[in-house]
Amino acid sequence: MPNIKSAKKRVRVSEKRRLRNKAYKTFFKNRIKEVLKAIENKEPKEVVLELTRKAQAAIDKAVSKRVIHKNQGARRKARLFEKVNEYLRTLETTQE
Template identity: 40%
Template sequence: MANHKSAEKRNRQSQVRRLRNKSNRSRMKTAIRKIDEAVVAGSADEAREALKQAIPVIAKTASKGTIHKKTASRKISRLTKRVNQMTA
């Protein structure tokens, strides 16, 4: 437990950031799950639409610092590759 005023503030800040990061990560995972479900179902149009909606969500998660920029890029690339292979 924090004993100093500055440590208590740091603890509060960490909790706020943890919740914000959790929310961002959850939003991103939901967007990715929608793509996966569309790919498994074999629906090319739904997969393309879900990808179009997921790319900005993943990029925003990275810009907020929740995930690393290169991790976001890798996720976008792999999802795009899956959707493109499915439609081809």
């Protein structure tokens, strides 16, 4: 435990920020999982696209709050969109 006043404050601030960052990370990770689960359960196209939009917004918010680096956000979105697009292509081929 620190003895200096400013160091004590840094501990308090760091803990507060850690918890806030953890909440943002949990939020966007859960949004991504919802999309993947919808794909796994073969949900309709509209549902998957809506969940994807929400996941994208959550990732963008985490990037804007500097919880994750912008490149990590871009990578996560790219990987998610890759899976969504693959799923949508399979839906189109089964409808034909």
